[in-house]
Amino acid sequence: MVRQSLDILFAWEYSPKHMSEKIQQALSLAALSILRPLVRILLRNGVAYGSFAELAKKVYVDVAFEEFTPDGKKQSISRVSALTGLTRKEAKRLHELEHTDSHRSEQRYNRAVRVISGWVNDKEFHDALGQTESLPIEGAKASFSALVKKYSGDVPTQSMLSVLISTSAIEKTGDRVHLIQRAYVPGKDPADKLSILGTDTAELISTIDHNLVREEKDLRFQRKVSNHHVRADVIPEFQALSAQKAQQFLEQFDAWLSEHEVDSGEQDSDQGHYVSLGIYYYESSTHGGTPS
Numbered sequence: 356m357v358r359q360s361l362d363i364l365f366a367w368e369y370s371p372k373h374m375s376e377k378i379q380q381a382l383s384l385a386a387l388s389i390l391r392p393l394v395r396i397l398l399r400n401g402v403a404y405g406s407f408a409e410l411a412k413k414v415y416v417d418v419a420f421e422e423f424t425p426d427g428k429k430q431s432i433s434r435v436s437a438l439t440g441l442t443r444k445e446a447k448r449l450h451e452l453e454h455t456d457s458h459r460s461e462q463r464y465n466r467a468v469r470v471i472s473g474w475v476n477d478k479e480f481h482d483a484l485g486q487t488e489s490l491p492i493e494g495a496k497a498s499f500s501a502l503v504k505k506y507s508g509d510v511p512t513q514s515m516l517s518v519l520i521s522t523s524a525i526e527k528t529g530d531r532v533h534l535i536q537r538a539y540v541p542g543k544d545p546a547d548k549l550s551i552l553g554t555d556t557a558e559l560i561s562t563i564d565h566n567l568v569r570e571e572k573d574l575r576f577q578r579k580v581s582n583h584h585v586r587a588d589v590i591p592e593f594q595a596l597s598a599q600k601a602q603q604f605l606e607q608f609d610a611w612l613s614e615h616e617v618d619s620g621e622q623d624s625d626q627g628h629y630v631s632l633g634i635y636y637y638e639s640s641t642h643g644g645t646p647s
Contacts, residue, residue: 415439416449466507467539473506476613489533601634
């Protein structure tokens with residue numbers, strides 16, 4: 356009798372229906388955890404629920420059209436409507452809704468990152484000891500303008516100079532510039548900072564999604580270290596230590612990636628692939644570890 360009861364319990368625990376319910380519950384909890392800090396940012400910047408709901412519906416429709424097309428068939432409004440739970444009229448309206456220009460800040464960020472990375476890793480812009488030297492603003496070779504042209508395409512020298520000075524990444528003295536920070540961190544422009552919110556969070560969630568559906572041999576690296584019982588008095592020390600070590604770690608990989616880039620003439624072709632590796636720091640006074 357006991358054995359039969361255990362068998363029934365086991366069968367229920369691992370039945371498709373129960374597993375589906377557990378997955379739905381886990382997804383709901385995960386969505387709440389993701390949305391809480393996001394909604395805080397949205398409310399702080401005056402984005403009301405209606406605007407967010409419209410964005411969410413638009414993404415549902417776009418993903419359904421682009422990534423859930425049946426094999427060998429063309430995606431249809433009716434199928435997207437059934438998949439998303441939206442009416443056919445709403446699905447059609449959202450599908451035809453043009454995307455806003457959301458790439459301007461992202462492009463500015465990426466180009467600034469490439470300029471700093473080039474300055475740090477390209478020997479053409481180093482001194483005789485292999486260190487990042489100060490550069491003349493103008494000049495055919497080993498100048499800031501040459502650096503910008505090589506790593507930022509058609510962005511004007513003065514525009515990039517202004518961007519990097521505003522974030523305290525570089526310092527201008529007379530007709531020369533000096534590298535102050537070996538990484539580009541957006542400064543006063545809120546749009547640049549919010550662009551990172553979109554790209555970096557999306558990359559982490561996409562990596563988690565990849566690992567949920569792929570076989571073990573195809574998994575991507577996804578780890579973190581945490582501890583719920585760290586003494587408050589040592590946290591500043593860990594903040595400084597982690598920032599120092601993480602910066603060194605990322606610079607090593609940045610140098611490796613720079614050495615393995617495709618030739619400049621192939622950068623707009625299919626030969627180049629985008630890869631990234633991110634590190635973040637988080638702390639909370641709560642014991643649950645839920646982002647607050």
